[in-house]
Amino acid sequence: MTSARSPHSLPLNGMQKHRDITVSRIQSFLAGNHQFADVGLASALVESRYSDAVCLSVFAVPNVQRIPFSEAIKGKFSPVKVGHVLEPVWSTHWFNVKIKIPSALAGKEVDLVFDPGCEGLIWSTDGEPLMGITGANNGDRHVDFRLSSKASGKETLEFYIEVSCNGMFGAGAGGNGSIQPPEASRKYTLQTCELRANNKLAREVQRDLDVIFSIGQETPKDSQTSSDAIYAANAVVNAFRYDDLGTLEECKRITTEFLAARANTGYAQHVITAVGNCHIDTAWLWPYDETKRKCARSWATQCGLLEEYDEYTFAASQAQQFEWTEQLYPKLFERIKRHAKTGRFIPIGGTWVEMDCNIPSGEALCRQFLYGQRYFEKTFGERSKVFWLPDTFGYSCQLPQIIHDADMKYFFTQKLSWNNINKFPHTSFMWTGLDGTSVLTHFSPVDTYTSQATVRDVVFAVQNNKDKSYSNKSLLLYGNGDGGGGPLVAMLERLRRMSRVEGLPAVVKMDTPNAFYEDLEKTSKDLVTWKGELYLEFHRGTYTSHARVKQFNRSSELLLRKIEILSALCLASGAKDYKHPKEELDRLWKLCLLNQFHDVLPGSSIGMVYVDAIKFYEDIATRGAMLAEAALRKLIDVSGSGSNVSGTSSNGSVVFNPLSWTRPVQVIEIPLAISNAASFRQLSACGTKGLQLIGPVPGYALEKSLFDQSAQATALSVHMSDETVVVSNEHLVLTLNKCGRILSLLDRTANDREAIAPGFAGNIFRLYEDIPLFWDAWDVEVYHLEKGWDAGVGTLSLVENGPLRIVLEVKHPLTPTSTLTQKIILCTGSKRVEFENHVVWNENRRILKVEFPVNVDNDSATYETQFGFIRRPTHYNTSWDLARFEVCAHKWVDLSECGYGVALLNESKYGFAVHNNVISMSILRAPKAPDANCDIGEHNFSYALYPHKGSLTESDVVQAAYEFNVPLIAGIPAIPADFPPCQFFKVDTANLVLDTVKVAEDGDALVLRLYESCGGRGAAKLSIHPKLGIDSAHFCNVLEDVQSAADITGGVLTIPFTPFKIISIKVMLKARA
């Protein structure tokens, strides 16, 4: 038992202590901002302050530019003082700081305290970032820079401080942490600039007392530990006298005795591994360019802490942030690399950015890992073993397979603790994906990645760990994020003390995430398995917000795919002088991957971010189109070079089918500019395009296709009556009312099967009030379904009337401020009804959906996900079913029953629901924060209704949705009349999709990526045309590491497959003369 001697002569402590009053008293004694701070412990922390010892001048960078150090120091600096106003928001102010340490401070520990009220970075005069600054009035404040731990009192020092006029969380109206749009009139003030001499002993007492008092509060009140801790803390209060700092010796003796008596001696019930981090959103409430500086500020600070605390470990993710730092802050980067070598600055995660995992395509997810892991390996000599994604809005069921295929074993997050309906039941578990691959997964039970490393967090981690029966290990991620600079000294000091005190429900140690997972893997037993997606029951609006970004994401992914296929074929065909545009492709892919960051693609960033994002997408579109065009020309040249060129023909076109199956006969549009009007059977209503019937075209075939003038557009007809319009072709009979609603859709090829639910109409636009509880751009809440109404009904007219295509136009006045113009299209030979839409959108907190009640019943609907599909319930039986009232899907959603089904295809939408028999697609939202103008303006998008025979897996919905998204490449005139056809790849199994054809990252090889799309198994044959000069083939992983040899005989690869397997094959090319 502690012998808490009083420093006084009289035995004052022989009285009963009232626990609650004592606790309040200690709280008051410790608080630095309390009304009694001047007589509490805080009064002892600073020995002296000097403001005259600092000479300040400033250079305000004009035009809100962010300039490099070398340029900044040439600026014109003028003298300033504390109180100087810093504006406008987002501007940069460089301070020159000259310091003369007064002789009175000889022998003292001296700090510079510089608080600009916003963010800053301290630089040495030779241009090395030294430490980040977070000016603030809360616990995130970090403004103390150590000048000397023992001053001589003669030093003269000089620094630069780059001050950025934004807070940790941008500049939202309402202050730090607000998600409102940035406030243009925001100003900051230089609040403090002075030297401080610290009382080290007082600080030690404060840090001890913080932990001891917290132990007293957080352990059970009736335990011996709690009673001892409160007693010791109270004894410190009794020992201290504010005007006799000699009493601190006794205070320190009391705290040391308490802690030493409990130094960790034996078996720990639970072990917590603490890892520092500073989660920096790559863009969010500030633009990308500010993130580059946030990285430098935070990581400079952390390097300082790594140098001071030998046991400290710090993890940082996102290869993109490292690449920025490498390019912009080379000196800091060298310092980071030095610490990375010791294993304490830990690059982690293995991806290019911490991406959204709902919306990116399967291939884009693979590229996140490919670019991330390659960067980490090249730069730090090591790949990451842990897929680190603490903060994304849901995790695709294909991730376990991709994680494993990217040479990783482990997965970390905590985001599902944000679920607002059901509590996720596991902490440490095996997460099993769509194909059966499992990864060891841990959700930090502290339920945050910005823990303050308090006693309370440690206690909560143990209480909240749901798998204690199977493992006694937890991970604690601590440190301020987003410009808070990561862990503060106070956190490290708390952890140090907690690492060697018994009485807490866990021991705490600092270690690496790898060590944590290896230990978890080794020591856990009977871990529970969770199969399928990790659906976040929150932020369901992010499948829809910022529609244009989502559309650009889809089109960029598909454009990059197209360029890669064409340039891979050029290279493998031996096209002379063709240089594979590797660097440019890498650049464009990186832009696409960057925009997939978990606040950009989801639509939850400020407006400024989207200015950059759209600029990047336009870059991809423009440059990408040029690269695709160049590769296509080259491919036609090399493919046609053996032919006997005898004149050209305009009555046809070279076509290329960039999909792996034969496309049926189809109507295509060709710009009139490249062919004459007379050669077309029908012109578009706008008069700029000609229509032709083309096909069928085999998969991955390049061939000349003659326009078939004689083919009859069988049965394409339109009949208009007073009440209805009936449009039909050989497959479908579509009946609409005069408002554009579908009354009936009969499938002629299935005994006139009705696709629309009798008594209901399809293609109905509905508006719902969309006011979430807080997270405006993020959340569409369950109750929105209680308050919806049909949008204004349309008026229909006929704008094209065959022979190849019928187009009806419907004008909908959605609301007094928004309109929708829709083209309903049926082509000859087509099995789908297409809808092309133009919306002028000017709403406030409303969501627009289109709905199709279909004549199909099933307890579950099927949604396309990355490289596969997922089934989800169509009912709200349980709270888990209800929670998925809005879900993410890619190119299609399907509701099928035995023998028949209906799919809804789209080219840019991601938010869907199938409830009972109603398929609904979310089109546009109108949130006002953090971007007040989100989605206001004009939008173009398409979807199609695709009824089909058979259940989903008996149908060709997967293929139909690809065809809707990936047009046949056509309209290439002036080709040799005897152009030889060439099918580069032929896959004999419909459910095995050859999705990606790319040039290998290293060397003259191609990488083919296929996936099994329907949940079946077998062995497929993939024939490769001899023109491609294939030498050998090996199975490889996403990182293109060669694994086993593939069976290739006579140019035919045999590919065994299992359900939803992603299969990558590296095909070596023969050396060409």
Ligand SMILES: [Zn+2]
């Ligand atoms: Zn985040």
